[in-house]
Amino acid sequence: MxxxxxxxxxxxxxxxxxxxxxxxxxxxxxxxxxxxxxxxxxxxxxxxxxxxxxxxxGNFLNEERFARQYAKGKFSQKGWGRIKIKQALKFKRIPEKLIQKALKEIDGDDYTKRLSQIIQKKEAVLDEKDAYKKRYKLQQYALSRGFENDLIADILNNSHL
Structure with missing residues (x-):
């Protein structure tokens, strides 16, 4: 017990x-x-x-400051995409306007670079021989990390997977 x-x-x-x-x-x-x-x-x-x-x-609580810190931290430390960060902030009842502000602070080039790194790292540990299955697994993995489908597709197409 x-x-x-x-x-x-x-x-x-x-x-x-x-x-x-x-x-x-x-x-x-x-x-x-x-x-x-x-x-x-x-x-x-x-x-x-x-x-x-x-x-x-007393400025101990500030929702905007929290949202910015949270988004920055989850992206840089955990490698989360915007979708997953947005869902987590919604779960914490952060207003939509503040969520959007926080997500805009994530640099687009860093975001794309990070997604590319995540896909490459996952590809290195996949044992899948079938190219279609491999691509599907990589896409599903990136989606589970909270990245956008069109961005994932662009990166997979550019890496010829």
């Missing part, structure tokens, strides 16, 4: 604000992440919204 430990309950809004400030200072957070954490701590909805407002006012 699994041993589950629950998060410590914090009922004092001032103490919760301090902890939330530390939580946000550690790394960029989305409002929904902080809201979920505050609910986990057992705070009331009114107190939670007040704490969120205080965090925004």
């Amino acid at each position: 699994e041993n589950q430990t629950s998060a410590p309950k914090i009922t004092d809004p001032k103490m919760a604000l301090q902890k939330a400030e530390q939580y946000c200072a550690y790394q960029e957070r989305a409002q929904q992440e902080v809201r979920n954490k505050l609910y986990d701590w057992g705070l009331w909805p009114d107190a939670i919204e007040q704490i969120i407002a205080n965090l925004i006012e």
Whole structure:
């Protein structure tokens, strides 16, 4: 049987604000992440919204800054494409306008270069002999990483796969 430990309950809004400030200072957070954490701590909805407002006012929380950092990080560190980044940001309830702003900051040349590297790296480990199957597997892999189908097709066509 699994041993589950629950998060410590914090009922004092001032103490919760301090902890939330530390939580946000550690790394960029989305409002929904902080809201979920505050609910986990057992705070009331009114107190939670007040704490969120205080965090925004104190510049501990900034959705645009979070979206930009998240998109940049997932692209450069994880090699995610725009589609996957967009879905993840939507899941974190980031407004569409901020998602679009964040995605525009990804350089187009770097994006294409990164997709090309991902395809080449995957091709090197594929044992498929049939050219059609190999191309299909590479395409599916790139799609699963969140890249756009037309861009994948262009790169595969240019590499003669």
